[in-house]
Amino acid sequence: MQNFEFYNPTRIIFGKDTIAQLADHVPSEARVLVLYGGSSAEKNGTLAEVRAALGTRTVREFGGIEANPTYETLMRAVATIRAEGLDFLLAVGGGSVIDGTKFVAAAVDYKGDAWDILRTHGADVTGALPFGSVLTLPATGSEMNSFSVISRTETREKLAFGSPHVFPRFSVLDPTKTYTLPVRQVANGVADAFTHIMEQYLTYPAGGMAQDRFAEGLLLSLIEIGPKVIASPHDYDLRANLMWIATLALNGLIGAGVPQDWATHMIGHELTARHDIDHARTLAIVLPAMLRVRKDAKRGKLLQYAERVWNLRDGTEDERIESAIARTSAFFESLDIPTRLSAYGLGTETIDGVIGQLAQHGMTALGEHQDVTLEVSRRVLEASL
Amino acid sequence: MQNFEFYNPTRIIFGKDTIAQLADHVPSEARVLVLYGGSSAEKNGTLAEVRAALGTRTVREFGGIEANPTYETLMRAVATIRAEGLDFLLAVGGGSVIDGTKFVAAAVDYKGDAWDILRTHGADVTGALPFGSVLTLPATGSEMNSFSVISRTETREKLAFGSPHVFPRFSVLDPTKTYTLPVRQVANGVADAFTHIMEQYLTYPAGGMAQDRFAEGLLLSLIEIGPKVIASPHDYDLRANLMWIATLALNGLIGAGVPQDWATHMIGHELTARHDIDHARTLAIVLPAMLRVRKDAKRGKLLQYAERVWNLRDGTEDERIESAIARTSAFFESLDIPTRLSAYGLGTETIDGVIGQLAQHGMTALGEHQDVTLEVSRRVLEASL
Structure with missing residues (x-):
């Protein structure tokens, strides 16, 4: 730790x-x-x-x-x-x-x-x-x-x-x-909280047992309530759990004593700034691609995520990892949040602009190993087309 | 919630x-x-x-x-x-x-x-x-x-x-x-933290999803490190995890928004006051008996505890509950903490005195339902002989 x-x-x-x-x-x-x-x-x-x-x-x-x-x-x-x-x-x-x-x-x-x-x-x-x-x-x-x-x-x-x-x-x-919130905002909230947890959890094993278990507990809870909390706006316990989980997702607790990533957020911010995509939706676009591109550096935690959050125990390591990432995308999609840039009408032409903004903001060494260079960010954007 | x-x-x-x-x-x-x-x-x-x-x-x-x-x-x-x-x-x-x-x-x-x-x-x-x-x-x-x-x-x-x-x-x-602590004090620390979590978790289902997952995560972690943290006093990560887990076990977080019990502690305090038994050891004596005596009122949470903490999924409800309680006792015993009053040289004759002290301190309606009367406390003590 x-x-x-x-x-x-x-x-x-x-x-x-x-x-x-x-x-x-x-x-x-x-x-x-x-x-x-x-x-x-x-x-x-x-x-x-x-x-x-x-x-x-x-x-x-x-x-x-x-x-x-x-x-x-x-x-x-x-x-x-x-x-x-x-x-x-x-x-x-x-x-x-x-x-x-x-x-x-x-x-x-x-x-x-x-x-x-x-x-x-x-x-x-x-x-x-x-x-x-x-x-x-x-x-x-x-x-x-x-x-x-x-x-x-x-x-x-x-x-x-x-x-x-x-x-x-x-x-x-x-x-x-929260009962009167539009469906889209509730869905965005679930995706935002989910990604906040992932930014603090899905890095490399650092021996923080409580931090890992807490993060996994929040992810499991969000997966359990995600579609339900949208379908049942007046269910008090569902809304109460979403509210407290979203708070716990980013109050410093699960990130204390463990490495943190935040590269997904930094790229997402530029997508919002340039293309007016909702914050949470930018995260749902970037996160799965980010995990795929950085699969090797994140291997240990991806396997733990696959096992403890998605209960994936069969197949090769790469199969379990790919399955966990695919389920992450499917979870976002189950909230009616598209996870590809193309679904927002954006294509290859958008990448240079985002990379330019990242460069201008000094975002040239992101992530828990500071190895997400502009070249890596470019590959992430390409993988999210 | x-x-x-x-x-x-x-x-x-x-x-x-x-x-x-x-x-x-x-x-x-x-x-x-x-x-x-x-x-x-x-x-x-x-x-x-x-x-x-x-x-x-x-x-x-x-x-x-x-x-x-x-x-x-x-x-x-x-x-x-x-x-x-x-x-x-x-x-x-x-x-x-x-x-x-x-x-x-x-x-x-x-x-x-x-x-x-x-x-x-x-x-x-x-x-x-x-x-x-x-x-x-x-x-x-x-x-x-x-x-x-x-x-x-x-x-x-x-x-x-x-x-x-x-x-x-x-x-x-x-x-x-903590490297130089006597083995007995480390073992007591594990048992103390474990019971703090149980007092806030093992009550009745109240829809606190994060609270339950956090409590279960702390229990799973303690079970994982318990004997190891005693056997390897200079393992930094083990000691660091025990230290942070014990803090998180009683900083208000896992008990927020859910019912709490604390009857085990109240009886334990009287055992310490009258018989000079280490605090944590009194908890290890009382907790398993408390769970057995109040099995019906705690059934929902005992089944959840059996499944999520001890991975017990087979057998009847009563079998799973009994097995989870037996494993709880065995966990304490694995730390070299006896879980019976008799192991501390105490017998039936001790019960009247403890009940008398509870009465004197107004501890006549303990627990999450305030239904742990002096008569229930007596049965708990009898079950822990």
């Missing part, structure tokens, strides 16, 4: 009818900016519950944060906070809104050009406004981690930052708030 | 040669009391590393905290802190020292008789001195939770308290510091 530091101070308030508990966790003197995305938080009643819980506190609202939250929009929220002297943020929505809120929290008192927060991946963030979240879409894990991904429309860039200053103080997870 | 709140702000610093990092986590102006147990922390060099890391800070030391830390001893530490104006505590040892440090931290500024902290199980603790820990014995999980068990010599009582004010600020877990 590798040396590690694990620290996660976010308080999770989980369950039915928990939004009213905001009253206990937002300071009573706080001047609050509520940030949200489109109209769904209003329509499904979540914003009304939030307003009721905040009571007589000073509250301003800022809607319109995009599915891939943009620097341009978020800087308008920063201006509002400065103009109105607000001091506490509350994100109401999914990972996009929470990611955006993290950036806003870090940007308000940031010295210099706020885009540098992304350029330096958060290294020089020295503080942030306190904030909490009310999660409505299980997927990204942003509700219990210190990471954020922000896009810039002007330059078609999508970059990540992280900082211990942007852990949410608390996150309220009420599974009933 | 049940509604829950999960909050655990303890920072874990895990790995080889990590004690020097104390310098970054104990405030530089702190006036520190280092608390420890017997002579092993000195002999194996841990205390020397701690002193070096604390550098020029004001440091006092308080040794002699017992395996079952006593109120009487700990109140002497409280007096030292008050007399010397110390403001930060550092526990160096296992769960006993950390539990004791939690009590000391809560008692220093406690209004009234400090034994009331135990009598009220921590309900009226409103603050505590900040403290960290350097763990040398994987077992109790105290390094990453807010619970503590304290004994009172005078009255032969052993009571627990918990408070959000007594989470360690940080805990340093260096697996190499």
Whole structure:
């Protein structure tokens, strides 16, 4: 096992009818900016519950944060906070809104050009406004981690930052708030969480027994509930499990003390930035190809994945590995998520552009061995056509 | 899944040669009391590393905290802190020292008789001195939770308290510091962690998929490493896995959103208080009998345990359940931990005394259904003779 530091101070308030508990966790003197995305938080009643819980506190609202939250929009929220002297943020929505809120929290008192927060991946963030979240879409894990991904429309860039200053103080997870989500978003959430786990699990054996068992347990659970949680939107236990699994998939726990990959995400980000494909769908396109191209370096873990997650014990090593990768693709497809670039109308001509963006962002040595060069990324994209 | 709140702000610093990092986590102006147990922390060099890391800070030391830390001893530490104006505590040892440090931290500024902290199980603790820990014995999980068990010599009582004010600020877990532990203590650590998991897992099915998979993953890992981690004291990965598994077994994670039992612990505490049997050994005595006596109420989870942990799929339900319980006992015995009261020289005559203590401590409705009456506890003790 590798040396590690694990620290996660976010308080999770989980369950039915928990939004009213905001009253206990937002300071009573706080001047609050509520940030949200489109109209769904209003329509499904979540914003009304939030307003009721905040009571007589000073509250301003800022809607319109995009599915891939943009620097341009978020800087308008920063201006509002400065103009109105607000001091506490509350994100109401999914990972996009929470990611955006993290950036806003870090940007308000940031010295210099706020885009540098992304350029330096958060290294020089020295503080942030306190904030909490009310999660409505299980997927990204942003509700219990210190990471954020922000896009810039002007330059078609999508970059990540992280900082211990942007852990949410608390996150309220009420599974009933996911009942009205569109099927496509739930499916994306399953695929996103699945890939988060794989990025931390499918590397090379490093002797982290609990980490491996936890990751496998989350994968097995997602495989068990994946199609059901989409087909039965009002099944509380299914939605509750998806919500908690997606949080656990990226709260630092399963990745502590083991190598991590994240090459699939880096390529996926460029596909979203250039071609507007949903984040989770880019992962479903890239992951199977990534596993095939890097089969030899990942052999030990691929065999473990085949056995413990897919119960594949017969045939040669290569047969078991290929079968496990094929089942991974089939799982995504069972969620109605196509796993080939061609299904999104993209062909060979798209590859040079993505590789160019990776080069521009310094993504030339990705993965757990830093051996995913631009040439390897090119082969992955070719394998995902 | 049940509604829950999960909050655990303890920072874990895990790995080889990590004690020097104390310098970054104990405030530089702190006036520190280092608390420890017997002579092993000195002999194996841990205390020397701690002193070096604390550098020029004001440091006092308080040794002699017992395996079952006593109120009487700990109140002497409280007096030292008050007399010397110390403001930060550092526990160096296992769960006993950390539990004791939690009590000391809560008692220093406690209004009234400090034994009331135990009598009220921590309900009226409103603050505590900040403290960290350097763990040398994987077992109790105290390094990453807010619970503590304290004994009172005078009255032969052993009571627990918990408070959000007594989470360690940080805990340093260096697996190499466990290399010199006596075999008996390592075996006890395995049994203790195993039973902590069972208390949160082996209740009734409650739809917590990740919680169940995590608990099963920890149990499978302990079963895999149990005898090996004792036989190979210098195998870093084995010791590292035991250390992290024991922490994860009781840091709130696997018990969040699911029912919990803890009847085995409550009876075990009385056996320790009255007969000086090691804590973990009392659990190994009580747990198998507890599962047999409550087989019907626990049937669903016992069958799941049989299948997923012990791979038992053949035979009738009762056969699979009995086989899983027998394997549980055999696992403890494989660690050289006897699982019968008679092996500790105790017979029928001991039962009235234990039941009397349970009655005195209000332990008359234990377990996940609060249906473990004194009569049920008596049957459990009879079944463990």
